């Protein structure tokens with residue numbers, strides 16, 4: 001089912017690009033590469049690793065393993081409209097509807113035999129506890145080896161050493177699981193590609209901050225959290241370059257992502273993954289654009305290709321999700337200023353303790369900056385509880401309120 | 410609230426190295442999710458965050474903590490705990506809160522890391538007390554807690570044999586009191602408790618495991634339904650007073666303490682070396698205790714436990730061990746709502 005889904009997207013986009021190469025948008029190229037990863041995961045001929053969100057995908061790509069955080073599968077199930085039966089299946093197995101539906105959808109899919117059996121699994125303690133327990137459940141289900149990366153809170157020298165040591169163990173683990181020897185040259189090459197990709201990402205994010213912003217709400221949706229999946233590859237580098245070129249051209253010509261941009265929004269954490277009209281409503285009815293997602297940011301320094309693991313460790317520790325909430329709030333403050341946002345949308349994804357557990361802390365931070373926040377209270381994966389009418393009304397009221405306020409200097 | 414004799418350091422998780430608190434001259438004080446503080450945590454956290462953490466935050470915001478609390482140690486054991494530390498610092502910027510990292514596993518690298526966290530905690534405690542405890546202070550505090558752990562081990566033996574007067578409710582009451590006062594007072598009380606061989610408690614023997622259930626009356630409720638809790642494995646119960654490992658002259662006390670805390674019977678937030686081993690451990694302990702059934706209890710929205718319960722249930726079904734899962738919000742009322750289910754379960758296995 002998912003194989004057909006990803007194959008269908010890949011085939012469709014390739015066809016469109018072939019027929020009309022001039023109009024191949026960056027988003028199309030990005031969707032193509034991400035879907036190609038999906039097709040590899042489900043294709044049956046690649047080695048597969050199911051991972052946690054912060055796993056070092058560039059290092060894994062150097063082993064030729066198709067690796068992916070499982071939440072991506074949850075999101076893809078939602079995007080394809082197939083999450084409902086998976087969620088029901090997991091609930092039928094006794095999984096509580098109070099848990100994060102990214103995980104529940106995956107657990108349901110695994111139970112129905114719709115997740116490929118991985119060669120191994122790598123969990124990461126960041127961003128969430130539920131991610132680790134889900135990986136343990138999957139390892140038990142698939143009867144495969146699980147490696148766990150513990151990512152501490154602070155980005156200190158001793159924590160970098162600790163995480164570097166774990167990454168060394170992980171590299172050994174992957175070598176053992178794949179039956180390969182460690183090719184440090186290939187790892188160095190992969191991190192060089194991710195360094196180069198990061199340079200483009202930095203430019204992309206800077207360009208997106210222009211006024212008017214060259215992006216539409218959907219252009220960079222979840223970009224910062226999905227791009228790492230293909231990092232360490234030429235495809236990621238090419239995709240980032242295409243985006244940079246397109247946004248640069250739009251900025252140079254003064255073209256905004258939408259006409260007559262009036263409101264600029266920051267989106268906390270992840271977007272709603274199933275089809276929904278909210279972004280369209282924001283843009284068409286309120287001239288409001290999501291100019292930045294919380295994770296659309298390069299928070300790390302380039303990684304030394306000759307000694308990659310300490311740099312990879314620092315990169316992981318630099319995630320705004322890893323540390324204290326104050327660090328994450330400082331990150332939000334920087335984004336608010338850089339992107340000159342008028343308001344912030346927090347989906348408050350049901351079941352996400354680390355995210356919703358910080359709801360009041362985000363609101364407090366932003367209140368002190370005089371930036372209004374809209375707490376949506378949605379489940380970003382489970383469309384069954386989506387209250388479209390109510391959300392439309394709330395979004396309308398929020399945008400009206402923002403429009404009445406003076407735009408921040 | 411009656412002030413404690415000396416200064417106290419609050420804590421909220423059974424992975425807390427209470428020996429270090431004691432070594433630094435403080436009395437460890439477990440901030441249990443009890444009392445009737447007004448719900449104020451909701452202004453910081455969403456409704457779907459675990460009630461354990463929210464009730465602790467309510468107590469803080471409502472001023473329901475000992476006046477002599479000099480600081481609070483929070484363990485980064487799960488997202489909810491991490492957010493508790495964040496919210497506490499924000500809601501009361503003048504408070505001293507430390508949040509130490511807890512590894513996910515218990516291998517050598519994890520033990521070394523946690524030992525480092527314990528050293529940092531010791532320095533933090535020393536900065537508050539003005540006197541950083543040395544290794545010998547830590548060793549002697551560990552020795553005192555080891556005595557306490559042995560007493561609790563003896564009482565758990567009485568409980569399993571049905572010869573502890575007051576049963577599981579009394580044991581829970583003792584856990585609560587020993588978690589909130591100086592260790593010497595606890596040892597004094599526990600060493601006087603003897604078995605009552607004159608009569609054996611009746612009821613269907615059950616094994617109880619889960620996270621947070623501090624109300625002693627919850628145990629009475631189980632017993633009033635016809636259960637006899639023979640062994641409990643709860644965060645607010647036996648897991649807090651685990652036996653510590655041997656500490657000889659050459660060993661690094663912080664490593665010994667770290668290993669003691671990370672190994673043995675753990676909380677569901679710690680990942681087993683073999684995925685899914687928790688279920689096997691529960692079954693083995695239940696069988697060893699002669700339990701006729703297993704009751705799993707979790708507070709709502711606790712990811713580590715609710716994620717594991719379906720696997721445990723399946724495992725118990727395959728092993729033909731009757732299993733009842735309960736979900737609550739740390740209040741007696743929430744357990745009470747399950748009375749009929751508990752009675753039906755006991756009737757079925759009795």
Ligand code: SF4
Pocket residue numbers: 071100101102103127128130131349351352353354355
């Ligand atoms: S939404 Fe929250 S709980 Fe779900 S995967 Fe993301 S961080 Fe984890």
Ligand code: SF4
Pocket residue numbers: 459460461462486487488489490620621678708710711712713714
């Ligand atoms: S009950 Fe569960 S979620 Fe709550 S603090 Fe304990 S481990 Fe964390």
